Amino acid sequence: MNKKILSSMVAAAMIASSLTVAPVMADDAAASDLADKTVGVCIYQFADNFMSLYRAELENYLIEQGFSKDNIQIQDGANDQATQTNQIDAFIADGVDVLIINPVTPGSCNVITDKCVEAGIPLVYINREPDEAEEARWDENDWDVTYVGADARQSGTMQGEIIADLGLDAIDFNGNGAVDYIMIEGDPENVDAQYRTEYSIKALEDAGLEVNCIDDQVGMWDQTKGNELVANSLAQYGDDIEVVFCNNDAMALGALQAIQSAGRTVGEDIYLVGVDALSEALEDILAGTMTGTVFNDHFAQAHGAADAAINYLNGEDNDHYIGCDYVKVTGDNVADIQALL
Numbered sequence: 001m002n003k004k005i006l007s008s009m010v011a012a013a014m015i016a017s018s019l020t021v022a023p024v025m026a027d028d029a030a031a032s033d034l035a036d037k038t039v040g041v042c043i044y045q046f047a048d049n050f051m052s053l054y055r056a057e058l059e060n061y062l063i064e065q066g067f068s069k070d071n072i073q074i075q076d077g078a079n080d081q082a083t084q085t086n087q088i089d090a091f092i093a094d095g096v097d098v099l100i101i102n103p104v105t106p107g108s109c110n111v112i113t114d115k116c117v118e119a120g121i122p123l124v125y126i127n128r129e130p131d132e133a134e135e136a137r138w139d140e141n142d143w144d145v146t147y148v149g150a151d152a153r154q155s156g157t158m159q160g161e162i163i164a165d166l167g168l169d170a171i172d173f174n175g176n177g178a179v180d181y182i183m184i185e186g187d188p189e190n191v192d193a194q195y196r197t198e199y200s201i202k203a204l205e206d207a208g209l210e211v212n213c214i215d216d217q218v219g220m221w222d223q224t225k226g227n228e229l230v231a232n233s234l235a236q237y238g239d240d241i242e243v244v245f246c247n248n249d250a251m252a253l254g255a256l257q258a259i260q261s262a263g264r265t266v267g268e269d270i271y272l273v274g275v276d277a278l279s280e281a282l283e284d285i286l287a288g289t290m291t292g293t294v295f296n297d298h299f300a301q302a303h304g305a306a307d308a309a310i311n312y313l314n315g316e317d318n319d320h321y322i323g324c325d326y327v328k329v330t331g332d333n334v335a336d337i338q339a340l341l
């Protein structure tokens with residue numbers, strides 16, 4: 001079978017499976033129980049493109065499962081841990097039945113967990129994974145605490161593979177035998193940023209390519225920062241840059257504006273990859289103005305988080321780590337991904 005068709009089928013199958021997560025609710029009695037339950041949701045920052053999609057899906061899915069809209073309170077941490085901690089304290093004081101938390105600073109999770117355990121409120125962390133020592137405590141103490149998310153090593157690897165698959169001849173515009181790249185990182189405290197930065201380059205090396213890092217900057221997941229950083233880098237290093245890796249699509253969209261302003265053309269004299277599969281990024285891939293991205297499945301993650309919360313409310317256990325898969329997106333399968341979103 002042709003590789004292109006196969007990869008489209010695999011992507012479609014993976015997404016189809018992630019979109020058909022079996023509802024936890026078994027009958028109308030369960031639905032009416034959920035209608036009385038209160039859910040506190042803390043998002044690290046509403047002004048994050050990806051978390052906005054995630055938040056909308058989470059709320060819709062909770063309502064579909066039988067929660068009342070009025071009983072779902074969602075707070076904006078405004079990227080400030082002190083603000084978010086106050087919001088968590090208020091949820092605990094209100095006696096919510098379950099908490100779903102996207103931490104501002106994953107290093108604060110031990111304190112957050114302690115508060116929730118003491119209050120007897122089950123807790124589902126999302127999107128920003130706490131460290132191993134923290135996760136080990138949940139297991140050792142058999143606490144009702146879990147993490148739902150995707151393994152960012154996979155997304156970094158897929159980014160690197162998208163570039164490696166082009167082949168050195170296509171990438172090496174300056175003929176120095178290496179892949180000359182710049183890296184635009186998300187929040188360096190976040191493992192998603194750490195792993196994507198590391199594993200994208202590891203995938204190039206694993207494919208036998210020599211790599212040369214020209215610049216590595218922190219764009220904090222933000223489109224405007226991504227734009228400024230890539231504009232500066234292009235002004236400083238110009239044609240030496242062959243590939244722009246961005247830890248997410250928001251920064252890649254900013255990078256694309258900088259690339260175009262600098263008179264460069266993606267696919268002709270530079271390559272650009274992100275992560276998330278934001279709809280604008282998919283349009284760019286279709287138009288050839290972005291090389292690729294990696295679908296960060298906010299459907300599977302939101303459904304997984306809600307299902308885990310419901311299990312706890314029903315007195316059932318969850319694994320302490322609930323993983324979801326990423327899907328590689330290039331010109332070959334972008335139309336399939338668009339059709340599914």
Ligand code: BGC
Pocket residue numbers: 044048049050051127128186190192221247248249250275276296
């Ligand atoms: C997404 C980013 C987002 C971040 C927030 C990551 O998984 O790829 O777009 O900004 O999560 O924590």
